[in-house]
Amino acid sequence: MYYEARIHEIIEVASALAAAEKIRSESMYTYQVMKWTSKDGNYYMYAVPDGHLDEMLAELAILRQGKNQDDAPYQQVESITNGWIDDTDILARHLQDAESSTIIMKSNAQLIIDKPKGDEQASFTCGCCGNWFKDNVQKQLKFDQDAGYGICDRCQQWY
Numbered sequence: 002m003y004y005e006a007r008i009h010e011i012i013e014v015a016s017a018l019a020a021a022e023k024i025r026s027e028s029m030y031t032y033q034v035m036k037w038t039s040k041d042g043n044y045y046m047y048a049v050p051d052g053h054l055d056e057m058l059a060e061l062a063i064l065r066q067g068k069n070q071d072d073a074p075y076q077q078v079e080s081i082t083n084g085w086i087d088d089t090d091i092l093a094r095h096l097q098d099a100e101s102s103t104i105i106m107k108s109n110a111q112l113i114i115d116k117p118k119g120d121e122q123a124s125f126t127c128g129c130c131g132n133w134f135k136d137n138v139q140k141q142l143k144f145d146q147d148a149g150y151g152i153c154d155r156c157q158q159w160y
């Protein structure tokens with residue numbers, strides 16, 4: 002759920018295994034998203050860092066998008082606690098299973114690539130008072146808070 006407030010860059014890889022290797026090697030930035038095509042060719046798959054702050058790779062949101070449809074929504078099909086997995090092959094298997102998942106956790110997930118379009122809403126924790134609030138992602142960018150954090154309306158008078 003943290004990923005929905007963040008701006009991402011897409012890294013295309015060949016397969017679920019290649020995505021797992023890249024994630025496990027920790028040679029990716031936490032704003033990067035691994036993208037590959039499912040084995041059956043029906044979906045684009047996305048592994049999105051979804052942990053909080055220092056441990057963004059500890060959680061992964063797995064999204065998929067129908068390939069043969071314009072503007073297909075992102076479906077979140079899996080949430081993987083990567084921090085508890087200590088083997089690349091096991092992570093690869095989880096990623097592969099997500100390709101054909103029958104469980105849709107969220108049918109219209111938000112994935113912001115390069116820059117917000119302007120209408121994206123997300124949940125933030127206020128970096129000033131600690132309150133949880135919803136706001137427009139683009140509006141919050143100017144406060145330049147750490148991932149998952151923003152500045153709530155009440156505290157904005159101090160910024």
Ligand SMILES: [Zn+2]
Binds near residue numbers: 128131
């Ligand atoms: Zn506040």
